Amino acid sequence: MASMIRGGGETFDLEISRHLERLGVETSFLTGLPLWGRARLPLNRPRCHAIRTPYTGWLPWDRVRGGWRLRAWDFITFQNRAAKWAAARESDYDIIQVCELPHFVDRWKRLGCRAPVVMRLTAPNYYDPVKGIERADAVIASGTTIAHMRAGPRPDVYDIPNCVDTDHFKPGSAGPRKMLGIPESAFVLIYVARFLEFKRHSDLLAVFSRLLERVPNAFLLLAGSGPLEPHCREISRRLDLGDRVCFLGQIPYGDLPMVYSAADAGVIASNEHESFGFVALEAMASGLPVVSTACGMIPGLIEQSGGGAVVPVDKLDWMIEHLIRYASDPALRRTDGEKNREMVKRNYSWEVSAGKLLSVYEHLVACKRQ
Numbered sequence: 596m597a598s599m600i601r602g603g604g605e606t607f608d609l610e611i612s613r614h615l616e617r618l619g620v621e622t623s624f625l626t627g628l629p630l631w632g633r634a635r636l637p638l639n640r641p642r643c644h645a646i647r648t649p650y651t652g653w654l655p656w657d658r659v660r661g662g663w664r665l666r667a668w669d670f671i672t673f674q675n676r677a678a679k680w681a682a683a684r685e686s687d688y689d690i691i692q693v694c695e696l697p698h699f700v701d702r703w704k705r706l707g708c709r710a711p712v713v714m715r716l717t718a719p720n721y722y723d724p725v726k727g728i729e730r731a732d733a734v735i736a737s738g739t740t741i742a743h744m745r746a747g748p749r750p751d752v753y754d755i756p757n758c759v760d761t762d763h764f765k766p767g768s769a770g771p772r773k774m775l776g777i778p779e780s781a782f783v784l785i786y787v788a789r790f791l792e793f794k795r796h797s798d799l800l801a802v803f804s805r806l807l808e809r810v811p812n813a814f815l816l817l818a819g820s821g822p823l824e825p826h827c828r829e830i831s832r833r834l835d836l837g838d839r840v841c842f843l844g845q846i847p848y849g850d851l852p853m854v855y856s857a858a859d860a861g862v863i864a865s866n867e868h869e870s871f872g873f874v875a876l877e878a879m880a881s882g883l884p885v886v887s888t889a890c891g892m893i894p895g896l897i898e899q900s901g902g903g904a905v906v907p908v909d910k911l912d913w914m915i916e917h918l919i920r921y922a923s924d925p926a927l928r929r930t931d932g933e934k935n936r937e938m939v940k941r942n943y944s945w946e947v948s949a950g951k952l953l954s955v956y957e958h959l960v961a962c963k964r965q
Contacts (some may be wrong), residue, residue, distance in 0.1 A: 596710050598626045598634035602789045603873035604717045606959040614949035617621040627673045648673045655822035671698045678702035690956050697727025710960040719866045738892040758945040759876035766882035767856030782922040783814045785858035787874045790821030797830050804834045810922045820845040855881035860921050863887035879935030886917045902935035
């Protein structure tokens with residue numbers, strides 16, 4: 596989906612590829628395009644290939660009864676065509692890596708292809724009716740997915756953690772506020788996430804409406820796109836939030852640091868389906884305190900740094916008191932933001948993750964040659 600929409604999974608693939616290439620690995624991308632139309636987000640990189648299949652990313656499938664069947668068909672169609680495309684060019688590659696896509700693994704094995712396949716899992720709530728996870732030559736993951744795999748189908752899962760480029764994400768000026776029409780004196784929150792059910796934008800909007808009653812100069816930036824965006828815009832209208840909620844749409848990766856620099860704090864509202872949470876690392880690297888639900892690995896990140904607060908997944912309204920505290924104390928925001936940035940710089944480097952993944956590749960290639 597990297598040519599159509601960007602989230603944590605796509606960020607991982609693009610960033611890990613960039614750092615693998617610094618280690619001497621030549622990488623290629625195979626991505627999907629709809630039957631008609633162009634890429635919404637061109638990859639603008641060498642060795643990028645695309646195949647066209649039906650694309651249902653525009654559909655709010657997780658809110659439509661039986662919508663998951665259409666979404667599954669969409670993905671299965673892509674996986675089968677992608678496996679056929681790659682099989683015709685197998686000699687060009689030492690390793691094939693897929694982001695989930697168990698049907699790719701199934702088709703690849705049934706075609707008799709020998710190049711090792713590495714499957715990366717983004718979350719523990721995967722869909723795998725063909726046991727692709729068990730048949731992959733290696734599985735990599737991060738966050739809460741690791742424990743799930745080790746207790747289940749892949750005790751040998753490799754932990755390749757999500758990271759962040761701290762030279763790219765760093766504290767900046769508040770200039771973007773003027774571009775967005777937000778006063779310099781405002782208290783600004785940011786949530787970067789696809790508009791999907793488990794990201795819980797609608798619940799966050801309800802909490803923000805209550806926050807405004809006590810912090811009348813608050814603003815909320817929502818960066819991202821997805822099938823539930825129109826629904827959330829309607830909720831914002833019903834709550835009469837007006838210009839206090841800014842729907843920014845899909846922000847190019849290169850522009851994200853500027854958007855973070857307009858904010859005073861990051862918020863995350865995901866439920867338990869979140870595995871790690873890239874946006875937490877991005878906000879922390881940008882020098883922001885973070886208030887989040889207890890989803891994925893985010894509580895552990897905040898515990899490491901001490902630069903934020905965590906509330907239970909089912910108690911999203913508990914965020915309000917923490918946000919009021921940050922709204923009323925700029926010095927606390929600055930101190931906690933500095934703690935977050937230092938922790939991320941110390942513990943979450945793409946260079947380390949890329950080196951670990953290269954070791955996995957080298958092991959698989961060596962086994963194939965035996």
